Amino acid sequence: MNKMCDLQIKKLWIIFMLLGTLQRTQAAWLRCYKDSLTEYMVTPLEYPLPIAHSSCLDRSQPTVIYTFGYQGKVAGPATTAVLTAYIAKRKRNVILLDWEEEAKSGLLGLQLGYATSAAPNAKKIGYALGRALHTLSGAGVDLNTIHLMGHSLGAHVMGYAGRWLRERGKIVSRITGLDPARALFEGTFGFFKQLDRTCALFVDIIHTDAGNYGTSKSTGTVDIWPNYYGPKSQQPGCPRKPQETFSRADLCDHDRSWQYFIEAMLSGTNISAVYADNYRDWMHDYSRSNITIYMGDLINTRARGNFFCSTNAQPPFGKGSEGLKPDYVIIS
Numbered sequence: 001m002n003k004m005c006d007l008q009i010k011k012l013w014i015i016f017m018l019l020g021t022l023q024r025t026q027a028a029w030l031r032c033y034k035d036s037l038t039e040y041m042v043t044p045l046e047y048p049l050p051i052a053h054s055s056c057l058d059r060s061q062p063t064v065i066y067t068f069g070y071q072g073k074v075a076g077p078a079t080t081a082v083l084t085a086y087i088a089k090r091k092r093n094v095i096l097l098d099w100e101e102e103a104k105s106g107l108l109g110l111q112l113g114y115a116t117s118a119a120p121n122a123k124k125i126g127y128a129l130g131r132a133l134h135t136l137s138g139a140g141v142d143l144n145t146i147h148l149m150g151h152s153l154g155a156h157v158m159g160y161a162g163r164w165l166r167e168r169g170k171i172v173s174r175i176t177g178l179d180p181a182r183a184l185f186e187g188t189f190g191f192f193k194q195l196d197r198t199c200a201l202f203v204d205i206i207h208t209d210a211g212n213y214g215t216s217k218s219t220g221t222v223d224i225w226p227n228y229y230g231p232k233s234q235q236p237g238c239p240r241k242p243q244e245t246f247s248r249a250d251l252c253d254h255d256r257s258w259q260y261f262i263e264a265m266l267s268g269t270n271i272s273a274v275y276a277d278n279y280r281d282w283m284h285d286y287s288r289s290n291i292t293i294y295m296g297d298l299i300n301t302r303a304r305g306n307f308f309c310s311t312n313a314q315p316p317f318g319k320g321s322e323g324l325k326p327d328y329v330i331i332s
């Protein structure tokens with residue numbers, strides 16, 4: 001009986017994998033990974049139920065659903081690193097929201113492609129993920145076990161998913177925003193709603209390129225500000241700006257968000273941060289507050305407010321308790 005069932009599931013996997021390759025032009029997909037980056041099942045985002053009914057989703061484990069940002073790729077560096085880390089960590093289900101087609105810049109170029117296509121698509125795909133999670137919850141998947149995570153524009157995709165659910169009386173347990181995208185989400189042209197603390201029971205945001213590619217306001221339950229010493233701060237080890245737009249060097253600070261998070265998540269305790277009202281207080285007297293948290297999955301979900309830390313310029317980034325101290329101080 002079990003063998004038959006396994007065979008059926010294998011067949012299903014193959015069908016869904018085929019679907020996945022045939023319909024590359026269509027919308028978005030959920031990819032549920034099993035043990036490695038090359039073993040996964042794919043379902044269209046609009047039809048998530050096969051995941052609930054497959055052996056890919058172990059209901060006794062929590063589930064992390066990750067997505068990338070503008071121009072992100074399934075095989076891109078952020079996606080590969082985050083998925084590899086979570087698969088290695090085990091004890092949880094790992095799902096990728098693949099919206100590669102919808103996250104492209106298209107023919108209009110970087111700026112227009114973002115404004116006319118990728119940003120509105122982020123909202124559309126976010127709502128679709130909300131609906132998918134609603135469906136999965138109807139099939140018995142506990143939303144309390146769901147952790148959404150997104151980098152850059154992907155953080156807002158997750159925000160929209162959480163908001164969609166919230167408006168229908170449901171809520172996911174956690175959303176992690178890895179340097180949520182700033183363009184069109186903040187300031188005079190902030191047409192879109194950004195990820196905020198109402199989108200999940202607990203929202204942690206890691207700001208590594210604030211005011212540039214990343215948002216500059218505290219909108220999470222917890223906002224973590226590594227190496228933040230005021231506007232135009234740069235991450236240690238990253239090249240001075242300006243750099244060619246969207247080059248790896250240009251994105252260095254923005255990408256530190258997922259690099260820090262992965263190290264924190266894998267090690268458990270490598271990166272801790274200390275509470276302060278704002279960066280000036282932190283720089284002035286970092287030891288004023290004794291409230292510290294770990295970045296990553298050991299984060300204290302009862303924590304609230306802004307947390308600061310310093311890091312090394314290269315891996316391992318974590319400095320242990322030294323990281324609670326700023327690299328620059330205000331002397332008054």
Ligand SMILES: *[C@@H]1O[C@H](CO)[C@@H](O)[C@H](O)[C@H]1NC(C)=O
Pocket residue numbers: 262263264266267270315316317318
């Ligand atoms: C955590 O920090 C230690 C000490 O610096 C380092 O050896 C280790 O590789 C780090 N862990 C990760 C996952 O980077």
Ligand SMILES: *[C@@H]1O[C@H](CO)[C@@H](O)[C@H](O)[C@H]1NC(C)=O
Pocket residue numbers: 288289290
């Ligand atoms: C921090 O800890 C010290 C010693 O444990 C204590 O005296 C002090 O009141 C604490 N400060 C805060 C802000 O909790």
